[in-house]
Amino acid sequence: MPAPAGHPHMGRGPMSLGMMRSFRLERFGAPLCEVVEPVPVPQGTEVLVRVSACGLCHSDLHFVDGHFDLGQGRRLELSHVGPPRVLGHEIVGEVVAAGPQAAGVPVGARRLVYPWIGCGTCRMCRSGLDNYCSRSRSLGVRMDGGFSTHVLVPHPRYLVDFSGIPEHVACTCACSGLTAYSALRKVSLAVSDDSLLLIGAGGVGLACVYLAHLLLRADPVVADIDPAKRAAAQAAGASLAVDPGEEGIARRLLERTEGGFAAVIDFVGTQSTAEFGMSLLRRGGRLVSVGLVGGSVEVALPLLAVRTIMLQGSYVGSLDELKELIDVLRTRGAYPLPITPRPLDEANAALDDLRAGRVVGRTVLVP
Structure with a gap:
């Protein structure tokens, strides 16, 4: 079957997009494991992004541990995270393929990914507050995230133009x-x-x-x-x-x-x-x-x-707030947040440094 116009990768077999490499949480409390598998072919409204940078967040440590501490010996278990799950929610990259119902973001566009994705149908989501959705599909939490060479984004509306802002700063905007x-x-x-x-x-x-x-x-x-x-x-x-x-x-x-x-x-x-x-x-x-x-x-x-x-x-922020933030930084100048780039191969070492309090500013993994 020929690919639909504007989507040159569609209609080919799963191997046509090559192979992807990820660092995946296979079980709570264990180091991330390197996994190599075929790049997924986007379906429907999905967009495939080749990751160019993904920030590390302290919440990634909670996801590795599998719980939040509620005090007095109580814990909130994070069974919804998976595993297996590819973590990472501060993502920027390049659009490399799109499903047949995805529109508005051309292949080759560089975009910041809004990761706090809701169900799309509840009252919170209809109000633009995906981050308050009780049936969240957040990337790096309930869906695979950016500790990888590629990530699938459910819809192009979650992709934000960050032109004019350095990508290592832009990726940290998605959460930090x-x-x-x-x-x-x-x-x-x-x-x-x-x-x-x-x-x-x-x-x-x-x-x-x-x-x-x-x-x-x-x-x-x-x-x-x-x-x-x-x-x-x-x-x-x-x-x-x-x-x-x-x-x-x-x-x-x-x-x-x-x-x-x-x-x-x-x-x-x-x-x-x-x-x-x-x-x-x-x-x-x-x-x-x-x-x-x-x-x-x-x-x-x-x-x-x-x-x-x-x-x-206060829990992260809405998609509209992310767009407002990007506009502020584009207009007034990106803040000089201390950022340390590290290769994706060093994901576990970077998490260890974050846990030990050795990180000033933000660490960004670069595939």
Whole structure:
């Protein structure tokens, strides 16, 4: 059968697209395994992307472990991840083939992949909030992701033009940048000057430092236990970077802010970071919890009313928010997030370094 016009790869056998190489999670708690298999032929609305870069995310460690820590000995098991599953959700690459119902993205186009894909039919998805879908099909989570030479994307609407932005920065926008951007949007009306505290200066926290300056004209205060990450935060524009474990630091920050911060974004998500953040909110302040490291906190309910504080979660961001973020970086300049490229062959070593806290900024795997 001849290939449909505009889709030169369609109609051929599975081997016609060659072979692909992936690093796949075969069982929880084990290193990723290298797998070589035929490149899949896209069907229907699917688009095949040749991966040129894929960022590593701390959540990849949770997917390897197979659970989230809920505190007090409780765990959220991640059986929905697979295995087997190819991880990786910060993906950029080149369109190399498309199914017969895929339209609007030509072969050869370079695109950023939005990975937080929903079912497409529920109320959340119809509202453009795929990331809130309870029947998620997210790449690198429920579907194979970007620790590979190729990835199948279910529909061309999830492909975003990132022209004008370096691809190693663009790929991190799919999670790191998007998560920071969406969290900032939730506190933007409350923040001015240095009334914003960011807890955690990993890849997402550093992206937020840059974006806070770009979007809010605010230079946030950053708290992190790692001296190297505090230094990176100050280099990124933080007005102050502190060790949350330093004796008396909470009192000094309360004095500096005349009663506390208008907003705190916790990019770590442990009992100690959440309690530290809540203790530093001014009346009417808001804590946005982003990090997934794990734990739980006890909240005195009367104080929620008396202090009129708000606790809110934030999970990555929508497709529209990703497009907004790319427009911001294209217009105002891509942020100089520290990025370390590593060959795809080093996927396991890169995950080990991330787990050990040896990564400043973001690591990007390059097939």
